[in-house]
Amino acid sequence: MRGNLFAVAVDLVILTVREGVLSTLLVRRGVAPFLGELALPGGFVLPHEDLLDSAARELVEETGLTITGHHLEQLASYAAPDRDPRGRVLSVGHLALVPDLPEPQAGSDAAASAWYPVAEVGHLAFDHDRILAAGVERARAKLEYTTLAATFCPPEFTVSQLRGIYEAVWGTELDPRNFQRKVTNTPGFLVPTARKVSTGRGRPAQLFRRGEATSLHPPMLRD
Amino acid sequence: MRGNLFAVAVDLVILTVREGVLSTLLVRRGVAPFLGELALPGGFVLPHEDLLDSAARELVEETGLTITGHHLEQLASYAAPDRDPRGRVLSVGHLALVPDLPEPQAGSDAAASAWYPVAEVGHLAFDHDRILAAGVERARAKLEYTTLAATFCPPEFTVSQLRGIYEAVWGTELDPRNFQRKVTNTPGFLVPTARKVSTGRGRPAQLFRRGEATSLHPPMLRD
DNA sequence: CCAAAAGTGTTTATAATACACCCATGC
DNA sequence: GCATGGGTGTATTATAAACACTTTTGG
Numbered sequence: 001m002r003g004n005l006f007a008v009a010v011d012l013v014i015l016t017v018r019e020g021v022l023s024t025l026l027v028r029r030g031v032a033p034f035l036g037e038l039a040l041p042g043g044f045v046l047p048h049e050d051l052l053d054s055a056a057r058e059l060v061e062e063t064g065l066t067i068t069g070h071h072l073e074q075l076a077s078y079a080a081p082d083r084d085p086r087g088r089v090l091s092v093g094h095l096a097l098v099p100d101l102p103e104p105q106a107g108s109d110a111a112a113s114a115w116y117p118v119a120e121v122g123h124l125a126f127d128h129d130r131i132l133a134a135g136v137e138r139a140r141a142k143l144e145y146t147t148l149a150a151t152f153c154p155p156e157f158t159v160s161q162l163r164g165i166y167e168a169v170w171g172t173e174l175d176p177r178n179f180q181r182k183v184t185n186t187p188g189f190l191v192p193t194a195r196k197v198s199t200g201r202g203r204p205a206q207l208f209r210r211g212e213a214t215s216l217h218p219p220m221l222r223d
Numbered sequence: 224m225r226g227n228l229f230a231v232a233v234d235l236v237i238l239t240v241r242e243g244v245l246s247t248l249l250v251r252r253g254v255a256p257f258l259g260e261l262a263l264p265g266g267f268v269l270p271h272e273d274l275l276d277s278a279a280r281e282l283v284e285e286t287g288l289t290i291t292g293h294h295l296e297q298l299a300s301y302a303a304p305d306r307d308p309r310g311r312v313l314s315v316g317h318l319a320l321v322p323d324l325p326e327p328q329a330g331s332d333a334a335a336s337a338w339y340p341v342a343e344v345g346h347l348a349f350d351h352d353r354i355l356a357a358g359v360e361r362a363r364a365k366l367e368y369t370t371l372a373a374t375f376c377p378p379e380f381t382v383s384q385l386r387g388i389y390e391a392v393w394g395t396e397l398d399p400r401n402f403q404r405k406v407t408n409t410p411g412f413l414v415p416t417a418r419k420v421s422t423g424r425g426r427p428a429q430l431f432r433r434g435e436a437t438s439l440h441p442p443m444l445r446d
Numbered sequence: 447c448c449a450a451a452a453g454t455g456t457t458t459a460t461a462a463t464a465c466a467c468c469c470a471t472g473c
Numbered sequence: 474g475c476a477t478g479g480g481t482g483t484a485t486t487a488t489a490a491a492c493a494c495t496t497t498t499g500g
Contacts, residue, residue, distance in 0.1 A: 004270045005228035008302065008313055047227045047311075048304050077300045077315050079231065079274050088270075090231055090313065092300050160451080178490065180453060202451025203497035218488080219442075383478080401463065403480060425478025426470040441461080453496070462487075469480070 006079065006090045010055045011042030011128060013075065013135025014063065014096045017152050017168045018115055024132060025062060026121070027113045033085045034125030040132065041113060042091070055094040062113055063101060071097040071151040075134050083127050093131040095138055097151045143169055145219045147189050150210040156193055158205035159183060166220065182220070188213025229302065229313045233278045234265030234351060236298065236358025237286065237319045240375050240391040241338055247355060248285060249344070250336040256308045257348030263355065264336060265314070278317040285336055286324060292433075294320040294374040298357050306350050316354040318361055320374040366392055368442040370412050373433040379416055381428035382406060389443065405443070411436025 014025040026038045041062040045054045051074060056067050075093035083089065103114065118136055123129055142148045143166060150157070152165045163179045166172075183189050190208040198204040237248040249261045264285045268277045274297060279290045298316035306312065326337060341359055346352055365371045372388045373380070386402045389395070406412055413431040421427040 004230075004267070006231045006268075006313070007227075008229045008231075044227070045229075045302070050304060051300060051302050074299050076297050077274060079268070079315075081271050081273060090229070092302075159453090175490075175492090176451085177453075177492080182489090184453090198498065199451080201449075201499060203453075205452060381479090398464075399478085400465080400480075405462090407480095421471065422478080424472060424476075426480075428479055448500085449498105451496100451498085453494105455492105455494075457491085457493095459490075460488080462485100464485080465483090467480105467482080469478105471477085471479095473474100473476090 004088070006088045007086075008045045009042055009089055009091045010045060010051060010058060010094055011040040011091050011131055012055060012058055012062070012094050012096055013040060013132050014059065014098060015118070015135065015139055015152075016098050016100055016115070017165050018100050020164060020168050021117045022119070022136070022168050023115045023117050024121065024135075025113055026116050026124070027062075029125055030112060037123075037125040038116075038121070039125035040093075040128045045092075051092050052094075055092075055096075059096055063098060065098055065101070069151075069155070070099075071095075071148060075131065075138060078127055078131060080127065091126070091131070093134060095135045097139065097148060099152060099154045140169055144221045145216050147186075147211065147213050147216055149220075150189075153210075156195070156207045156209055158197060158199075158207060159190075160199075160205060162190075162208075170221065172221075186213065186216065187211075189216070227311070229311045230309075231268045232265055232312055232314045233268060233274060233281060233317055234263040234314050234354055235278060235281055235285070235317050235319055236263060236355050237282065237321060238341070238358065238362055238375075239321050239323055239338070240388050241323050243387060243391050244340045245342070245359070245391050246338040246340050247344065247358075248336055249339050249347070250285075252348055253335055260346075260348040261339075261344070262348035263316075263351045268315075274315050275317075278315075278319075282319055286321060288321055288324070292374075292378070293322075294318075294371060298354065298361060301350055301354060303350065314349070314354070316357060318358045320362065320371060322375060322377045363392055367444045368439050370409075370434065370436050370439055372443075373412075376433075379418070379430045379432055381420060381422075381430060382413075383422075383428060385413075385431075393444065395444075409436065409439060410434075412439070 016023055025041060027041050029035055029037050029039050041058055043058055055072055059065055073095050075095050077090055077092045079090040149162060149165045153161055159180050163174055163176060166174055188211040191211045193207045193209055195207045196204040197207055239246055248264060250264050252258055252260050252262050264281055266281055278295060282288060296318050298318050300313055300315045302313040366389060372385055375388045376384055382403050386397055389397060411434040414434045416430045416432055418430045419427040420430055
């Protein structure tokens with residue numbers, strides 16, 4: 001085997017939609033390097049861990065969320081020779097899509113973490129702004145041709161909530177009526193539940209759960 | 224820094240279309256482990272190298288091709304704890320799309336390498352069959368919504384040649400007349416050259432070069 | 447009743463498919 | 474001339490966008 005060895009870390013782009021705004025979970029670093037700067041949550045891969053397991057562990061530590069029902073995928077790896085002043089560290093970026101969660105509580109493991117609107121995020125520690133950009137780009141692309149938008153929603157949700165996800169992630173407005181037909185006519189996208197929900201004003205909306213389908217033909221966005 | 228360190232390798236899925244068949248470059252391993260088995264070309268990342276540079280170097284060593292004008296992108300990383308019997312090795316898979324090249328010459332650096340039709344590839348060393356599958360899947364997906372098919376072609380090519388790429392990669396038949404209009408009407412996909420080429424029978428075909436466009440709206444394949 | 451949001455039906459514009467047809471070459 | 478592949482025009486069909494309209498709630 002060769003002598004040039006790397007430390008391997010996983011870093012997480014955890015996205016959600018809070019109050020109509022695409023947001024990501026960031027941590028304020030408490031140790032050098034980049035002490036005091038914002039960074040993606042992450043950590044080193046343990047001796048007997050695979051990459052996705054390591055990312056799932058970090059996700060639980062940061063959000064309390066287990067993977068079940070949520071989305072976690074690998075993004076890309078970053079290993080520029082000078083990306084970490086401590087030496088050669090390869091970071092495997094991951095993307096997680098989660099429903100709207102309460103702000104992380106002080107006193108917990110994730111005391112230093114908080115949600116930030118993606119559009120307002122400035123420079124991050126290491127090359128984490130590149131990883132964040134890759135995660136947002138991937139999320140946008142995947143909404144187009146998969147049913148992944150529903151992973152941003154709670155277990156039961158309305159068509160309006162789902163539409164809000166698309167509008168927040170893409171920054172566009174969609175016609176509620178055409179959107180409704182599009183998603184309800186896509187086999188396997190939405191499973192109607194027995195319940196309706198009344199959101200104050202207007203006619204109560206049907207509640208849905210995620211369906212089995214994962215790919216979307218035809219795609220959601222048309223240029 | 225942490226004590227659990229990894230060796231980092233890059234492995235390449237190099238795809239081309241030879242005689243209408245999607246094919247990949249594989250090497251017969253000359254050293255343990257997996258001695259004598261087929262594997263993806265690749266090697267360890269050097270001390271001051273970034274990942275893409277390392278992959279580009281391997282590509283040159285295997286094919287003699289420089290990246291200029293060709294396509295090379297990162298696929299994903301693989302780091303299952305038991306994927307290499309020598310210890311913990313993280314492999315960063317890469318995807319290269321290249322035009323049809325002559326069979327590698329005996330006596331060169333790449334003496335042990337040869338082209339194999341993707342459909343006929345059986346089990347590979349390490350977890351390389353997973354990486355190959357990921358590369359083929361990515362290539363198929365990218366043809367759908369990018370102009371990448373042209374990177375399989377020589378610098379100047381006809382619409383028929385380009386259509387042959389799509390048919391080989393997807394295993395479908397496309398209507399030559401509608402295909403022609405589709406690609407010639409997509410702004411920035413093809414740049415006509417001054418020349419035509421006569422391929423024996425039939426009317427000579429216009430020669431094209433790759434255009435500047437990279438994305439394809441609307442996509443090429445419709446379910 | 448009115449406002450507001452949910453949900454349906456219908457028209458219209460646009461794009462994809464199928465395929466008839468013409469063009470330019472080799473033999 | 475005729476076979477062969479290159480290339481264009483057009484009718485048909487499927488799809489998406491626009492929007493009028495009905496439904497069901499709270500006040």
